[in-house]
Amino acid sequence: MSPTVEQHAENWDLRHADFNDPDFLYDVYTVMRGNSPFARTDNPFLSATPSGAWVAVRYAECVQILQDWEHFSSSPTPEGAEQLAGDLVITLDPPRQQKFRKVLNPYFSPARMKALRHEIAAETDDLIDVFIESGSGDLAEVAWRQPGIVFFKYLLGMPVDDVPLCVELTDTALNGATEEARMGAWGGLYQHLHDAVTARTAEPPRDDMIDVLLSAEIDGEKLAFGDVVSNAMLLVQAGLETTASAMSFAYHYLATHPAERDRLIAEPDLLARAVEEFIRFAGSIHGIPRTVAKEVELSGCTFSLGESVIVNYASANRDEEQFPEADRCILDRRENRHLGFGAGVHRCLGSNLARLEFQVGLERVLTRMPDFTLTAGAEAKFHGNSVTRGFRSVPVTFTPAARTR
Ligand code: HEM
Helix, strand or coil: CCCCCCHHHHHHCCCCCHCCCCHHHHHHHHHHHHHEEEEEECCCCCCCCCCCEEEEEHHHHHHHHHHHCEECCCCCCCCHHHHHHCHHHHHCCCCCHHHHHHHHHHHHHHHHHHHHHHHHHHHHHHHHHHHHCCCCHHHHHHHHHHHHHHHHHHHHHHHHEEEEEEEHHHHHHHCCCCHHHHHHHHCCCCCCCHHHHHHHHHHCCCCHHHHHHHHHHEEEEECCCCHHHHHHHHHHHHHHHHHHHHHHHHHHHHHCCHHHHHHHHCCCCHHHHHHHHHHHHHHCCCCEEECCCCCCCCCCCCECCCCEECHHHHHHHHCCCCCCCCCCCEEEEEEECCCCCCCCCCCCHEEEEEEEHHHHHHHHHHHHHHCCEEEECCEEEECCCCCCCEEEEEECCCCCCCCCC
């Protein structure tokens, strides 16, 4: 028999198959937030902690943890450190973490992103062209391919042909059925990037992120080769599945809410706010760990040295104390200080890119197939027992139109 909502809330296990449902996990979060600011899990999704972990589920405590890196460090537990290959920006604390960001930040500046708008629109159009003449297609294909193509081609400097393999390896690394399959996929992704970066060392420099990592100096020293590969791998992993799953949710939502779809077409100025709401409502990550670096008390709970605390951004984003009608997707929501991109020193480095890809992805679909709806009788496929959740298939029907080229 499946556990009840209350049983799930007692011991949160994100890999449980019950969460392959768009709403049930949020019912569990409501109970978790009602019980206490901190829940427990025996099976942390990303952190290797044999004794389980705390889970911060309310908005206020999540923000406090994210802003207090001196007590809640991003360095993994000793068990977690064994699984890491290299110094990653996301598992470092300041001041070294800030120096890594200084190296990468210019590549994600608003000005650089703005200059990419035209290319992102053209890449999205190419993906829509695959099915636009037929009057039916799968919008998950657009959501899952566009972020990878854009990132590999215009920022990272990896061949676009590598995108499907990297998406598949990242997916298996996060969601594979066994620990062995997951570790095998991490290894495969690392090896793939290792080979790609090695090949680049023999080529003349280009203006892309692999070269930036290869030539970067921190405290007067170049990055170790392993750190270049690991950070390239982090970028691939952080930038693909997150944006793709959030965008797939938005396509499904608009395909099943035609009045909302029509409103976005009639009021395109709402798009930016709608993207923020999609990220708050469904696009956020469901937990990244912190390790307690010094004993500390927060909201009546004492955290001891070495314990693991998972920050559940997605649950925080549904906290009624912060967001009125938190369980409603309100496309023109005004006050929306969501935690979808995190907060504090590790706030998402790629948020400007993700927002642009997302906005352009919506804008091109709404412009070119304005009457799209979920295909009657066909099934949308949702994958939800994962740290990022989204649709793997969104079959839609619409009035056929001409290709762009
Ligand atoms: C909708 C899409 C995205 C979401 C929801 C998202 C979410 C997040 C969150 C919650 C964090 C904070 C992690 C922490 O607190 O430890 C983060 C960090 C990060 N994100 Fe994103 N992200 C998205 C897209 C991207 C993209 C497109 C890239 C790059 C191509 C990217 C690269 C990174 C990196 C490198 C970090 C680590 C920053 C640091 O540790 O200083 N993300 N992201």
